[in-house]
Amino acid sequence: MAKRAQQRVGLLQGTLDMLILRTLLHGPAHGHQIGKHIQRTTNEFLQMQHGSLYPALHRLEERGWVVSKWETAPDRNREFKYYRLTDKGRKQLLVEESQWKQMAEAVARVMWPVPEEA
Amino acid sequence: MRWWQIKKRDADLERELRSDLELEEEEQREGGVSGEEARYAALRAFGNPTLIRDQTHAVWSWSWIESLARDLRFSLRTLRRTPGFTIIAILVMALGIGANVALFTVVRGVLLKPLPFHDPDRLVMLYEAGALGDDTTDTNVVSGGMYAEWKKENRSYSSLALAQDIRVGLSGSNGQLPEKLKSALFSWDMLRTLGVQPALGRDFTQADDSPTANGTVLLSWGLWKRRFGGDPAILNQTIELDAAPYTVIGVMPAWFDFPDPSTQLWTPVYHDKPEATMTSLNNHMFRVVGRLKPGVSAAQGVADLSLISQRTHNAHLDDPFVFRGASSRPLLEHLVGEIKKPLYVLLEATCCLLLIACLNVANLLVARAAARRKELAIRTALGGGWLRLMSERMMECLMLSAAGGVLGLLLAFATLHWLSQARHDMSRVDSIHIDGVVAAFTVGVIMLCALFSGLIAAFSNSDRHILGALHEASRSVGGGNARATLRKVLLMLEVGLTVILLVGAGLLLKSYERLRSADMGCITQGVITMHLGLPDARYATPAQRANFYDTLLERVRALPGVDAAGFATLVPGQGYEVDSTFNIVEHPPLPQGRGLYALSRSADPKYFGAMGIPILRGRTFDGKRLATANEVIISQSFASQYFPGEDSLGKHLHVHGQNAVIVGIVGDTRYAIGETPRPVQYFSLDAGVENVGTLVIRSSHDPEQFALPVQRIVSEMDRDLPVSDVLTMNQLLGKSTQDQSFNTTLLVAFGSLSLVLAAVGLFGVMSYIGAQRTTEIGIRIALGAQREQVMRKMLLDGMRPAVFGLVVGLTASLAAGRLMRDLLYQIKPLDPAVFAAVAATLLAVAVFACIVPAWRASRLDPMKALRAE
Numbered sequence: 001m002a003k004r005a006q007q008r009v010g011l012l013q014g015t016l017d018m019l020i021l022r023t024l025l026h027g028p029a030h031g032h033q034i035g036k037h038i039q040r041t042t043n044e045f046l047q048m049q050h051g052s053l054y055p056a057l058h059r060l061e062e063r064g065w066v067v068s069k070w071e072t073a074p075d076r077n078r079e080f081k082y083y084r085l086t087d088k089g090r091k092q093l094l095v096e097e098s099q100w101k102q103m104a105e106a107v108a109r110v111m112w113p114v115p116e117e118a
Numbered sequence: 119m120r121w122w123q124i125k126k127r128d129a130d131l132e133r134e135l136r137s138d139l140e141l142e143e144e145e146q147r148e149g150g151v152s153g154e155e156a157r158y159a160a161l162r163a164f165g166n167p168t169l170i171r172d173q174t175h176a177v178w179s180w181s182w183i184e185s186l187a188r189d190l191r192f193s194l195r196t197l198r199r200t201p202g203f204t205i206i207a208i209l210v211m212a213l214g215i216g217a218n219v220a221l222f223t224v225v226r227g228v229l230l231k232p233l234p235f236h237d238p239d240r241l242v243m244l245y246e247a248g249a250l251g252d253d254t255t256d257t258n259v260v261s262g263g264m265y266a267e268w269k270k271e272n273r274s275y276s277s278l279a280l281a282q283d284i285r286v287g288l289s290g291s292n293g294q295l296p297e298k299l300k301s302a303l304f305s306w307d308m309l310r311t312l313g314v315q316p317a318l319g320r321d322f323t324q325a326d327d328s329p330t331a332n333g334t335v336l337l338s339w340g341l342w343k344r345r346f347g348g349d350p351a352i353l354n355q356t357i358e359l360d361a362a363p364y365t366v367i368g369v370m371p372a373w374f375d376f377p378d379p380s381t382q383l384w385t386p387v388y389h390d391k392p393e394a395t396m397t398s399l400n401n402h403m404f405r406v407v408g409r410l411k412p413g414v415s416a417a418q419g420v421a422d423l424s425l426i427s428q429r430t431h432n433a434h435l436d437d438p439f440v441f442r443g444a445s446s447r448p449l450l451e452h453l454v455g456e457i458k459k460p461l462y463v464l465l466e467a468t469c470c471l472l473l474i475a476c477l478n479v480a481n482l483l484v485a486r487a488a489a490r491r492k493e494l495a496i497r498t499a500l501g502g503g504w505l506r507l508m509s510e511r512m513m514e515c516l517m518l519s520a521a522g523g524v525l526g527l528l529l530a531f532a533t534l535h536w537l538s539q540a541r542h543d544m545s546r547v548d549s550i551h552i553d554g555v556v557a558a559f560t561v562g563v564i565m566l567c568a569l570f571s572g573l574i575a576a577f578s579n580s581d582r583h584i585l586g587a588l589h590e591a592s593r594s595v596g597g598g599n600a601r602a603t604l605r606k607v608l609l610m611l612e613v614g615l616t617v618i619l620l621v622g623a624g625l626l627l628k629s630y631e632r633l634r635s636a637d638m639g640c641i642t643q644g645v646i647t648m649h650l651g652l653p654d655a656r657y658a659t660p661a662q663r664a665n666f667y668d669t670l671l672e673r674v675r676a677l678p679g680v681d682a683a684g685f686a687t688l689v690p691g692q693g694y695e696v697d698s699t700f701n702i703v704e705h706p707p708l709p710q711g712r713g714l715y716a717l718s719r720s721a722d723p724k725y726f727g728a729m730g731i732p733i734l735r736g737r738t739f740d741g742k743r744l745a746t747a748n749e750v751i752i753s754q755s756f757a758s759q760y761f762p763g764e765d766s767l768g769k770h771l772h773v774h775g776q777n778a779v780i781v782g783i784v785g786d787t788r789y790a791i792g793e794t795p796r797p798v799q800y801f802s803l804d805a806g807v808e809n810v811g812t813l814v815i816r817s818s819h820d821p822e823q824f825a826l827p828v829q830r831i832v833s834e835m836d837r838d839l840p841v842s843d844v845l846t847m848n849q850l851l852g853k854s855t856q857d858q859s860f861n862t863t864l865l866v867a868f869g870s871l872s873l874v875l876a877a878v879g880l881f882g883v884m885s886y887i888g889a890q891r892t893t894e895i896g897i898r899i900a901l902g903a904q905r906e907q908v909m910r911k912m913l914l915d916g917m918r919p920a921v922f923g924l925v926v927g928l929t930a931s932l933a934a935g936r937l938m939r940d941l942l943y944q945i946k947p948l949d950p951a952v953f954a955a956v957a958a959t960l961l962a963v964a965v966f967a968c969i970v971p972a973w974r975a976s977r978l979d980p981m982k983a984l985r986a987e
Contacts, residue, residue: 032138054135055173080141081134 016056017065018100019046021085021093024066030073030080031057057083065089131174135167189513197517204518206878207479211522211567213871214475216529217468219552219560223534225461227550228454234373234549235449236313237409242416243452244268244278244406244423246441256445260406262391263399264430264441268406271426274419275408279308280387281377282404285651285810288345288383289358289838296833298649298842299341300380301359303387311409312376318342319353319368326367327386329393333364336384339372359385360653361838373548377405399430400439400699407449420446438713439699454546459940460861466937467622467868470615472563474872476571477612479518482882483511483575484605515572516564523564527552530560540860574608610923613964616869616876617927617956618934623869624952625935626862629942633855636944638690639787639795641730644681645847646821647689648828650839651810660806666835667803670813671722673831679819684725685803687811690787691851700799702760703770703777716756716797717789720808726751726784728816736767736782739802749802750778754786756797771799791851792943814847821846861941873963881967900980909976916968924960928953 023029023037035053038046060066066083073080085093142164146156164170197204232238245257246264260268260280269278282303290296306327315321316336326334335357337346346352356363364385375381387404388396395401410419423444431442451458531552538547650670657663667685674683688695699713708714723739726732739749750771757766770777778801786795803811815824825844832841845853852859895908935947945952 030138031134032141052173054131054170058131058174076141076144078137078140080137081130 015100016052017060018093018096020053020056020060021065021089021096024083024085024089025093028069028071028082028084030082032080034083060089063088063092065092128171128175131171135170139164139167186513189510190517192510193514193517196514203482206882207482207518208521208525210475210478210875210878211519212525212529213875214472215519215523215526215560215563215567216533217526217868217871218472218563219526219556220530220533220537221461221465221468222559223530223552223556224537224550225465226555228546229450229458229461231546231549233450233453234314238449240410240412241312241449242408242410242419242446243449244408244420245445245447246402246427246443247424247445248441248443257447258441259402260404261399261402261440262396262404263401264427265404265406266397267426267430268423268444272419272422274411274414274422276411277307277311278406278408279311280305280404280406281308282387283377283381284390285649285842286359286383286385287361287651287653287838287840289361291357294345296838296840297345298651298840299382300378301383301385302377302381303390304384305387308384308407311407314371314374314376316368317371318350319366321368322386327388329389331386331389333359333362333389334367334386335359335364336368336370337366338370338374338382341382342369358838359383360651361655362653375546375548379547399434400437402439402441408446416446416448420444438701438708439715463622463938463941464861464864464868466934467619467865470619471868471872471875472567474612474615474619474875475522476567477608477615478875478878478882479515479567480571480574481605481608481612483515483571484608511575512568512572515575516568519564519568519571522567523560527560574604606919609919610926612876613920613923613960614927614930616872617924617960618931619865619872620869620956620959621928621931621952622934622938623862623865624956625938625942625945625947625949626865628949628952629945630855630859630862632945633792633943634851636788636791638791638851639731639785640690640847641816642847642851644818644821645729645814645816646824647843647845647847647850648813648815648825648841649810649843650813650832650841652839654809656836657809662806663809664804664806667722667806667811669835670831671724674813674815674824674828677824677827679817680815680824681818682724682728682816684722684728684814685811686721686725686729686800686814687719687803687808688789689729689812689814689847689850690789691791691847692789692812694789694793694796698773698799700771700773703772714760716752716760716799718799718801720801720803720805720811721751722803725803725814728814729787730816731787732785734783734785736780738782739804748776748778749781751782751784751800752780753784753795753798753800755795756799757783759797773799773801791855812843873959876960877963877967881970895975895978896980899978905976908978909972912972912975913965913968916972917964920960920964920968924957927960928957931956 019038020034023034026037029037031053034057057066057068061068061083065086066089067086068081068083070079071082072078139160143156143160146159146163147153151159233241235241244260246260247256247258262280265278265280272278284301284303285298286301288297288299304322306322306324309315309321317339319336322334322336325331337352342348342352352366353368354365356365358364370384395403408419410416423446424442427444428442431440434440534550534552538550652663652666657666671683671685674680694717696718697715698718699715701708701713721739726738734754736751738751750773752766760766761769766780766783769780771780784800787798788795789798801807813828815821815828817824829841829844832839843850898908899905931953932948939947
């Protein structure tokens with residue numbers, strides 16, 4: 001039931017999950033860092049909506065793709081909630097990556113068709 | 119996610135959000151934005167924290183509890199949108215569940231709860247058996263002599279105790295009127311045998327239970343409260359019973375109602391009964407309770423006692439009334455034996471009713487689901503999971519059942535309250551309570567109903583051919599065929615069950631009518647009866663007693679308006695009670711140890727005239743006091759049974775050690791309503807041997823007007839002599855048909871209820887079918903179909919399941935009727951009149967339930983119907 005509902009909710013959410021997982025591949029990070037990283041990397045093209053970031057993080061945690069822990073940040077004297085990728089998360093990232101690739105190729109074929117060979 | 123963790127998670131999330139927000143603010147500041155500005159910029163970049171929290175919660179809420187809560191909210195909304203449907207469904211459930219809970223409570227209280235005695239499984243009721251080889255003597259009350267033998271010789275029972283029901287007159291004191299009370303004689307060890315202690319004061323001791331001891335008495339809780347104001351100072355005070363002094367030694371607990379619920383006093387038996395009675399082997403009058411020793415089975419106990427009886431019988435072959443054997447029943451069975459069968463029949467009836475209620479709700483849900491098919495199809499198309507839709511349906515049923523259950527529980531509560539008032543004579547009525555087990559049962563029933571009706575309803579729209587459904591729905595060609603069939607099957611079942619209930623109710627009703635109109639062999643209209651008992655203390659000799667009866671009857675007959683008055687020890691309808699053995703002097707002697715027996719009554723000469731019992735031959739007693747002691751009058755069946763083909767007048771019976779000449783033959787009477795007449799021998803009251811009896815007065819005017827004047831005459835004759843059981847003959851007979859009338863009332867109520875439910879079901883389903891076929895009918899009419907044709911078709915469609923159900927129900931009733939055979943009087947379980955009446959009633963209701971929607975359909979404006987699409 002959950003899976004079906006999720007597929008339905010739309011492209012962006014699934015994509016966001018993938019982006020988060022990819023970001024965490026570099027190492028543990030807290031919410032703010034993840035958001036900033038995505039924003040910076042896409043040259044501010046994807047404006048991070050915190051309204052979807054945190055629910056996404058918690059959803060990933062529910063599914064066991066990431067785990068979280070309160071840790072003191074090395075550069076600041078304060079605790080942040082750090083998210084870390086799990087093995088399950090790594091596998092999921094591979095799955096989503098390949099799905100995304102297929103999707104992008106499929107869309108591309110329709111949008112920019114290769115001229116038929118004579 | 120567990121709900122109790124959510125709070126903790128929320129605090130954690132808040133901390134996370136706060137810390138990230140502060141970081142954002144710092145970064146803004148580092149980027150050169152100043153103070154307040156930085157804060158606002160951070161908030162802007164971050165978005166609304168409350169909203170984030172809400173959205174994150176939404177992620178967590180994939181927990182079952184929240185999803186249930188959502189289903190709950192949704193089903194509440196759905197139910198609120200269709201209040202008519204909801205109210206009907208809840209009421210239907212309430213009736214079904216209420217009736218079930220009430221009856222379960224009764225069955226549990228009366229039949230299933232162990233007796234409130236110590237180790238009740240080892241308690242048995244003992245009887246004498248096998249003297250005359252007919253079934254009425256297999257569970258006969260025990261004679262004092264046989265009890266003594268059993269008690270002395272047996273090895274199977276750790277104790278044997280004895281009891282007898284009697285009535286005593288409690289004299290008035292401090293201006294209170296004298297009162298006749300139901301009382302019991304106990305052997306001193308009865309309470310010990312049962313394992314019960316008085317609530318107040320002490321138990322009898324062996325010293326209390328002897329003719330020479332001072333009188334002692336135990337009071338019931340009710341009598342103590344009512345008559346003595348619940349004052350503990352009553353202990354050691356003296357009260358007068360039948361004009362003799364008794365010291366109150368204790369008060370029994372409120373729940374104690376042995377040997378029967380109306381017993382109000384207990385006194386020691388050996389103190390009251392003459393020694394001759396307690397040693398007699400042929401005067402059977404006691405109930406004996408035994409406690410089996412550990413490891414001894416009931417059968418072993420009975421075998422043990424039977425040996426003793428056989429030995430005693432062989433030693434007294436000259437006495438034909440010494441029984442040869444013994445039998446026993448568990449005490450619980452003895453106490454509830456009468457009520458057990460009707461209770462189970464009623465329980466079956468309520469289960470039927472509950473099933474009807476469930477079918478009805480399921481049917482309504484299925485019908486509604488059909489109407490909502492388009493909505494459901496769209497939701498499925500949008501990805502609404504099948505499980506989700508199903509769980510919604512279940513939740514809806516649960517809501518309906520729960521609401522119905524709560525209402526039903528209230529209903530059950532009221533019913534039980536009424537019952538305990540109405541049936542105070544019923545054994546163990548006090549142990550009927552709504553308690554934890556009943557509450558659990560109620561919850562169980564609610565769940566079961568929800569599951570049952572929910573599953574039916576859920577599966578009815580579980581097909582997932584979404585496109586097909588949308589396609590179909592868009593053309594409004596009735597909801598799928600499979601669904602229509604399901605609905606018809608449900609309807610058929612419902613009608614079938616209703617028929618079973620109605621047949622049951624009809625049979626009981628007819629049997630009750632038969633019972634009430636049964637000829638008792640005497641006049642039952644315009645006759646009033648009153649019970650009198652002369653205490654031995656004041657009326658010690660036969661002459662004193664005969665004198666009292668003479669004077670009383672003379673004064674009663676002198677009252678204006680009295681057509682006739684008489685006195686007899688027992689009148690028709692008062693039961694079997696007393697019988698005695700006899701030999702016919704003119705016949706060859708019977709083998710030793712054999713005797714004839716017949717019911718035995720004493721009456722004054724004018725009794726037969728007063729009761730309208732015809733004197734067929736000979737004469738009544740001649741009224742010469744004491745001279746008539748050796749005269750006997752026999753009933754017609756006595757004559758035909760014991761004097762076949764010969765003249766019985768002038769022959770002699772050898773009874774109670776002397777010969778009596780037969781002077782008359784009178785018509786047969788029934789000793790209880792619903793029993794066949796048995797041979798009766800009447801002795802003259804003028805012999806004065808009897809000290810209790812019933813005064814009967816016949817009047818063409820209202821006989822009840824004599825209740826007070828007669829009581830006044832009696833109290834003028836003896837200030838301490840109470841008159842009790844002032845009942846018209848009809849009331850007296852009504853009392854003996856109370857069980858039947860009660861069962862009949864309940865079953866008729868269940869039958870009518872189920873008829874209403876079935877009608878609601880038919881009506882509801884027909885309406886939905888009609889509503890769904892609006893377009894189809896519109897097209898038909900537009901194409902020229904006659905309105906009569908449409909109506910006929912609709913009517914036939916609706917009637918088909920009803921007729922099928924009727925056939926199924928009638929067939930099943932044949933089987934069900936067999937269960938009820940014991941409850942019926944003079945009619946067979948297959949009574950054509952009842953079956954026909956039920957069929958006619960049901961068809962009438964079905965036609966009515968179908969005709970309204972059919973008529974509505976035939977009135978359809980085709981244009982309107984088509985435009986609605």
